[in-house]
Amino acid sequence: xxxLRFNPIIQEWVITATHRQGRTFLPPASYCPLCPTAADGFxxxxxxxxxxxxxxxNRFPSLSxxxxxxxxxxxxxxxxxxxxxxxxxxxxxxEHSSSLASQPPEQILKLIHVWKHRFREMDDLEIVKxxxxxxxxxxxxxxxxxxxxxxxxxxxxxxPVAVKELKAARDHFQSNGTCLFCSVLEAELQDGSRIVTENxxxxxxIPFFARYPYEVHIxxxxxxxxxxxxxxxxxxxxxxxxxQILVAFDKLFETSFPYVMAIHQRPSDxxxxxxxxxxxxxxxPPMRAKDRLKFLAGSELGxxxxxxxxxxxxxxATLKELVEPVQWKTI
Amino acid sequence: xxxxxxxxxxxxxxxxRLNDERTVLGDGRNLIFFDFDITWPEDENQxxxxxxxxxxx
Numbered sequence: 193x194x195x196l197r198f199n200p201i202i203q204e205w206v207i208t209a210t211h212r213q214g215r216t217f218l219p220p221a222s223y224c225p226l227c228p229t230a231a232d233g234f235x236x237x238x239x240x241x242x243x244x245x246x247x248x249x250n251r252f253p254s255l256s257x258x259x260x261x262x263x264x265x266x267x268x269x270x271x272x273x274x275x276x277x278x279x280x281x282x283x284x285x286x287e288h289s290s291s292l293a294s295q296p297p298e299q300i301l302k303l304i305h306v307w308k309h310r311f312r313e314m315d316d317l318e319i320v321k322x323x324x325x326x327x328x329x330x331x332x333x334x335x336x337x338x339x340x341x342x343x344x345x346x347x348x349x350x351x352p353v354a355v356k357e358l359k360a361a362r363d364h365f366q367s368n369g370t371c372l373f374c375s376v377l378e379a380e381l382q383d384g385s386r387i388v389t390e391n392x393x394x395x396x397x398i399p400f401f402a403r404y405p406y407e408v409h410i411x412x413x414x415x416x417x418x419x420x421x422x423x424x425x426x427x428x429x430x431x432x433x434x435x436q437i438l439v440a441f442d443k444l445f446e447t448s449f450p451y452v453m454a455i456h457q458r459p460s461d462x463x464x465x466x467x468x469x470x471x472x473x474x475x476x477p478p479m480r481a482k483d484r485l486k487f488l489a490g491s492e493l494g495x496x497x498x499x500x501x502x503x504x505x506x507x508x509a510t511l512k513e514l515v516e517p518v519q520w521k522t523i
Numbered sequence: 524x525x526x527x528x529x530x531x532x533x534x535x536x537x538x539x540r541l542n543d544e545r546t547v548l549g550d551g552r553n554l555i556f557f558d559f560d561i562t563w564p565e566d567e568n569q570x571x572x573x574x575x576x577x578x579x580x
Contacts, residue, residue, distance in 0.1 A: 239548070240556070248554035298537075302559045305541045309557070428536045 194254060195262035196348075198271030204352050207275055209254040218336055221288050225251075226339035228286045238283065245299075245306050246283045247344075253279035255345060257319070276319050278346040282306060288339050291448055292327065293438035295340070297518050301431035303342075308419050308427075310344055311457070315420075320346040321461040322354055325419075330450025332478045332485055342453070350459045357456065361468040373470030377411045386508040389436045389515045393429025396437050398508040403498035405480045405507045406444065408437055410473040417458040417469045432518050434473075440514040441477065451477040535564035 194209045216225055225237045238246055255277025266272035284292055284303055292300065307325050314323045327342035328335050350358075364372035380386055380397045388396045388408055396410045410433055416422060422430060441449035454474045458465035480486045480501065491497050540560040548554055 237548075238554070239546075243556055244559060245557045246554065247557070248548065249552035251550075251552070298561060301537070301539060301561070302541075302557070305539050305559065306557050309541060309543065424538060425536045427539065 193263050194256070194260060194275040195264070196271075196273040196275050197264075198273075200269060200271075202352075205273075205349055207254045209252070209275070211252055216336060218331075218338070221338075224288050224337065224339050226281070226283050226337055226341055227288050237281075243283075243286055245285070245302055247280050247306065247310060250279040250281050250343070255279050255347065273348070276348045278314060278317070278320065278344075280310065280344045280346075282310070282342045282344060284340040284342065291329065291340050291438075291442075292342075293435075293442045293448070295435075297431050297435045297520050300434050301427060304419065304422075304427050304430055307455070308422075311419055314344065314346040315418075315460040317346065317460075319348055322347045322350045322459045323457065324351065325455040325457075327451075327453040329453070330448065330478075332450040333452050333476075335450075346460075350461060354456065354459060358459075358465070358469065361470075365468050371415055371468060371470050373411060373472060374415055377413070377470075385505045388440070388508050388511045389433060391429045391433050391436075393426045394433040396433050398504040398511070400504060402504040402507075403492075403500055404476055404478070404486060405500060405502040406441070406475070406477045406511060407504075408441075408475045408477075408511070410434070410437065412471060416471045417465050418471050419455070419457065421471070432520075435518045436515050437475070439516060440511050441475075443514040444511065445479060445482040447482075449477060450479060451475045537564070538562045 193211060194207065196205045196207055198205055219225065223234065227236050227238070228241050228243055229236045229239050230241060237248060237251065255275050257276070257278055259274035259276045262272045262274060264272055282303070285295060285299060292303075311323050311325065314320050324345045324347065325342065326345075361372040364370070364375065368375070376399065377395060380399065381395065386397045386400065388398060390396065393414070394410055394412055396408055398407055399409050412422065412426060412430070414426070416426075441451065452475070454476065455471075456474060457471045458469040478485045478487075486501075491499050538561070540562075542558050542560075544556040544558075546554050546556070
């Protein structure tokens, strides 16, 4: 059972998805549903003994192209809609005990091409207003399957984070005639103290206003609204900087670093975003020390105000020390 | 073969060709297998690329 319920107080949709209570929860590696199906093994989600990268519709979707009828009726106060949309899983590799960070850069480059493929297709669907590509990594952020994978949600509305970013970007453009994100990038490059790494196409930094200690943002130098705008060279530099950041994350506390990786792109609702929106990645890592997590608590959840118990200038400097050049090799 | 030397110089930009193969699972869900051809400039006797092409802020 799944439906959209509108919260009129903060004007946001909530997705109910009661069937997700029954989803597979931290299975042993031998019963991983994201591994290839071995000749004599149990049938996984992927009916082949090997693959490179695969995507498929989530078995327990929050949004579906053929949604069920809502279980409740809408009222004047409470809006209700079917949970139309699409939820896909992208499995990065057949190797169960690995991570995106441990993949060769060529595999990350391939994944970027899959992101482009899936974004292009979902972006064209009439019902879809926003395509959100993300990865939840680690039990600290609630992961239920350890096999390296990401997800793509195609929403039937523009979600609140994107709405808020777009409003700020439009306000900035009206006042200054420039892209807000380009201005942020320029300010970070001018200051320099929060830059973690950069290459010819992208810049990775912990922004002035970071909410999490190691909240790295990756911006393309060129004003692009989505992954579809990236050139062949930019795809390469995107993979290169992602690999740099992911490896530095794992070195930071000598652990497989948990995070939420969120790809922010322009909406898919046929609006005009060329001047105002700038595609970028944001990482939200919950670790603030080797043995300590940052929890969202009273101020963050109840007041919407984050308290960051570190300085971005210091955490960026720490992370910068751990960045190493990427070794590209032919496969 | 290393694609980057000690001075961190990138020696070329690879071309990626993505192939997709679609199938429908038993319960009706769509699944796509992706495979790729990656070609490096050196494979085509090229050893440079036009850095101006990507632009800067």
